[in-house]
Amino acid sequence: MSDTLPRSVASLAAGLARGEYSSVELTRHYLDRIAALDGALNSFITVCAEQALAEAAAADAARAAGHAGPLTGIPYANKDIFCTRGVRTSCASRMLDNFIAPYDATAVEKLRAAGLVMLGKTNMDEFAMGSSNESSYYGPVANPWDLARVPGGSSGGSAAAVAAGLAPLATGTDTGGSIRQPAAFCGISGLKPTYGRVSRYGMIAFASSLDQGGPMGYSAEDLALMLNALAGFDLRDSTSIERADEDFTRLLDAPVAGLRIGLPREYFDDQLDAGIRACVEAAVKTLQARGATVQEISLPHMSLAIPAYYVIAPAECSSNLSRYDGARFGYRCADPKDLTDLYCRSRGEGFGAEVKRRILIGTYALSSGYYDAYYRKAQQVRRLLRDDFMQAFDEVDVIIGPTTPTVAYQTGAHSKDPVTMYLGDIYTTAANLAGLPSLSIPAGFVDGLPVGMQMTAAHFDEARMLGLAHQYQRDSDWHLRAPAAFT
Numbered sequence: 001m002s003d004t005l006p007r008s009v010a011s012l013a014a015g016l017a018r019g020e021y022s023s024v025e026l027t028r029h030y031l032d033r034i035a036a037l038d039g040a041l042n043s044f045i046t047v048c049a050e051q052a053l054a055e056a057a058a059a060d061a062a063r064a065a066g067h068a069g070p071l072t073g074i075p076y077a078n079k080d081i082f083c084t085r086g087v088r089t090s091c092a093s094r095m096l097d098n099f100i101a102p103y104d105a106t107a108v109e110k111l112r113a114a115g116l117v118m119l120g121k122t123n124m125d126e127f128a129m130g131s132s133n134e135s136s137y138y139g140p141v142a143n144p145w146d147l148a149r150v151p152g153g154s155s156g157g158s159a160a161a162v163a164a165g166l167a168p169l170a171t172g173t174d175t176g177g178s179i180r181q182p183a184a185f186c187g188i189s190g191l192k193p194t195y196g197r198v199s200r201y202g203m204i205a206f207a208s209s210l211d212q213g214g215p216m217g218y219s220a221e222d223l224a225l226m227l228n229a230l231a232g233f234d235l236r237d238s239t240s241i242e243r244a245d246e247d248f249t250r251l252l253d254a255p256v257a258g259l260r261i262g263l264p265r266e267y268f269d270d271q272l273d274a275g276i277r278a279c280v281e282a283a284v285k286t287l288q289a290r291g292a293t294v295q296e297i298s299l300p301h302m303s304l305a306i307p308a309y310y311v312i313a314p315a316e317c318s319s320n321l322s323r324y325d326g327a328r329f330g331y332r333c334a335d336p337k338d339l340t341d342l343y344c345r346s347r348g349e350g351f352g353a354e355v356k357r358r359i360l361i362g363t364y365a366l367s368s369g370y371y372d373a374y375y376r377k378a379q380q381v382r383r384l385l386r387d388d389f390m391q392a393f394d395e396v397d398v399i400i401g402p403t404t405p406t407v408a409y410q411t412g413a414h415s416k417d418p419v420t421m422y423l424g425d426i427y428t429t430a431a432n433l434a435g436l437p438s439l440s441i442p443a444g445f446v447d448g449l450p451v452g453m454q455m456t457a458a459h460f461d462e463a464r465m466l467g468l469a470h471q472y473q474r475d476s477d478w479h480l481r482a483p484a485a486f487t
């Protein structure tokens with residue numbers, strides 16, 4: 001088997017179908033790369049070599065029996081927030097360091113049913129709280145483009161693994177940008193689907209009204225293929241949306257001509273790095289040359305997205321994380337004196353600093369006397385933001401802007417300054433507050449570091465947005481570039 005494999009999953013699947021290599025050989029290829037290269041990245045918390053090879057052998061057998069689907073035998077990396085039966089599911093927290101999940105998340109079950117092979121569980125910010133992957137109990141992840149820089153977060157391990165060619169696909173979760181922002185920092189593609197598309201059952205909860213799982217990979221086409229396997233109604237998730245299954249690849253080749261692109265004035269403000277602006281503007285020109293129309297739009301409440309998000313997300317997290325009390329499951333302190341001591345020390349020792357900060361903020365915002373001033377107000381702002389988007393989608397089909405205000409920064413640069421870190425989520429959180437599908441794809445480089453372009457569409461309009469992204473990737477090759485140290 002050749003050392004340089006195609007980057008796209010569609011091509012890898014074609015190679016499997018032609019019998020150029022087996023899934024076992026393909027899986028070995030990635031496991032070997034992980035063994036050789038992940039020491040420098042720390043993108044995996046757990047590697048499941050034996051299990052992966054067994055799954056690959058089963059995929060080869062299914063193919064031989066004539067039962068292969070489009071992704072049968074394709075390896076992937078799974079964010080360590082998705083429960084996996086028999087495999088440690090840590091959420092990158094000391095709290096769950098010894099937690100072996102007794103069941104599979106629905107998303108995992110679906111990927112398994114589609115014949116994908118799980119290589120292992122990827123590193124992330126603790127309980128998905130962060131934008132730099134520095135809050136992991138298992139240590140930070142390095143960005144493959146520059147090992148001194150962060151890969152973004154919270155799905156930083158997944159993004160780094162795909163960018164470095166340690167896996168062709170990965171899962172991520174996005175509560176306020178955690179799929180799109182690390183995709184942007186690592187030069188890959190990532191999609192947060194419409195809220196309710198992908199089941200949250202077995203996906204460890206951070207902020208339940210915002211959390212959404214989704215695919216990460218090289219290209220929009222690969223995202224569409226993986227979303228086909230991930231999406232679907234699930235009785236076990238009460239916010240799962242009951243809709244007929246659809247093929248997310250069906251509009252990949254739809255013409256760009258006539259599509260209406262909106263550029264929000266509020267995204268192209270003075271907080272935006274000039275180099276990033278130039279990349280996004282050039283990408284929009286490319287789409288315009290293919291016949292898309294472009295107009296400026298306004299999302300007047302955009303500046304309230306970060307304040308509203310950083311009330312709602314911590315409020316929900318303080319409630320969701322109350323289950324980790326040292327009694328039911330998770331970390332338990334040694335020799336508690338009494339019940340209060342058990343709670344206090346188990347939570348005190350089991351959670352890291354950023355998680356504690358969020359629990360404190362959230363508990364405060366929800367406490368009586370403050371609830372109306374903070375939580376209710378934030379929910380009202382959320383409605384206004386959603387209304388802004390609904391109005392915009394009367395006029396345009398897809399909203400385009402930068403994914404992040406800067407490229408990947410040095411590890412440690414913001415770790416003592418949470419507010420600066422939170423401001424990095426300025427362009428991503430609004431889509432979560434409004435429940436909209438949103439993706440990031442590579443759109444160039446600034447100082448040798450990848451730049452992400454964000455697209456956001458109306459609810460359930462993933463297929464059209466993926467089509468626009470795919471057409472851009474036919475005219476550009478940013479997504480095909482790999483970091484020099486990992487080619």
Ligand code: GLN
Binds near residue numbers: 154174178425
């Ligand atoms: N960076 C955001 C936060 O820290 C988003 C995290 C996420 O999407 N999981 O909350």
